[in-house]
Amino acid sequence: MVSTCDFMIKIYNTLSRSKETLKPLKGNRVKLFVCGPTVYDNSHIGHARTYISFDVIARYLKYHGYSVFYLQNITDIDDKIIKRAKNTGTDPLNLAREFEAEYLKDMKALGVENVNLYARATEHIKEIIAQIETLLDKGFVYETESGVYFDISKCPDFGKLSNRKIHDLNVHRITPNTDKRNPEDFALWKKKDEEPFWDSPWGLGRPGWHIEDTAITEEYFGSQYDIHGGGLDLIFPHHEAEIAQMESSSGLKPMVRYWMHTGFLNVKGEKMSKSLGNFITIKELLKEYPAEVFRFFVLSTHYRSPIDFSQEILKQSQNSLKRIYKFYETINELLNEDIPKNGENDSLYGELLEDARSKFLEAMDNDFNTPDALSILFDFVRETNRMLKEKEISEESLNNIMSFLKEVEKILGFNFTARSKKSHEHLEGELIDILIDVRAKLRERKNWELSDEIRSRLRDLDINLEDK
């Protein structure tokens, strides 16, 4: 961890459309909220892109000594959940629980582990109702036969995040409804006489999609906090609606200091999504590739840029990652050799390392620029490998390199130690397979002597081959 005064983290704020220096509202506490999933199916790798990006952002803030409270909601009540439950003959809330559990398993498998609290919409109905009541008292919302709606004509700056004027709005994910005052008004409460529903001052019904987030963040963070994140698709209308709700109900602006949005994971230029059917689930991907390969693939592109998914790029990521594992192993092996504690080349190795380390951190400080940080790491690996061939290294220099690699692991969420061990296990398995193949060929040629020798020498290593 470095001290909190010798760096400045710049964050691109969607609201100001510029990079700003991070200044938390209170001391070194950062309250970070990221929109969680709607749990009606298994998550795909587009979702994973967004959550891995915010995982690294949270890791980096922590690395710099910030005390991060990372909150995520779980949308466990939504038309899509109800529709899926009807189609499969299940209870919507059970279905939501099932896919929430799958989502959490996927996140764990991906090494996304920095969320402090997952908050379900259905467990915050009381807070949702209270926020709607405040908005009603202040005259920002109105009740009709079908529900309670936000009157966006009462909110002159509606559209400031997406830079749209109220009358240019083309509102989606909002059901057309004739009893609304303006077509763009959005529902905070939908009156329903079919389960799942909850009781409210406006009768039985369900919350609208946007209100759960502001009710949840108000409960845990208060009406103003530091960072709100999500994918690009959420800027409009979801995040605009959140701003309208929270700033109107509290009267305090801005609701959030920094709005951060991730670019899409695309397939052949099109956003990966359930509706387009061009998705690969996280589970499917992890059957073929280790989670670290996907993490590396995600981090090779800046979090705000689109990222095109293809098997070839994933393979390239795998190969690049192997170079880092290999380097890690080289350093580890050298550390186990009998080498001098200090040496005449310490300052040369030290300069190379300090230069790489400071550039790596500078890249991360600059709006979490992971592709630049990775390329600095690769330059360092290449240069050090080159120097190792020519100049003797000491234990101290090796320890310093190892500490840097550990810092990189922590910041980016890799585990070189475990992976390099795994790659050894992998290699062992492959070598045994080669011996088995060679032995089978020898037996085909009736070379019993040599085939028996292979078997007996493997037995010496506690590996028993059975001929069936």
Ligand code: AMP
């Ligand atoms: P949803 O469950 O659809 O609300 O999505 C959960 C999160 O994943 C949101 O922040 C979305 O913006 C994000 N997301 C969905 N699809 C993609 C994609 N193809 N690329 C990047 N982020 C995505």
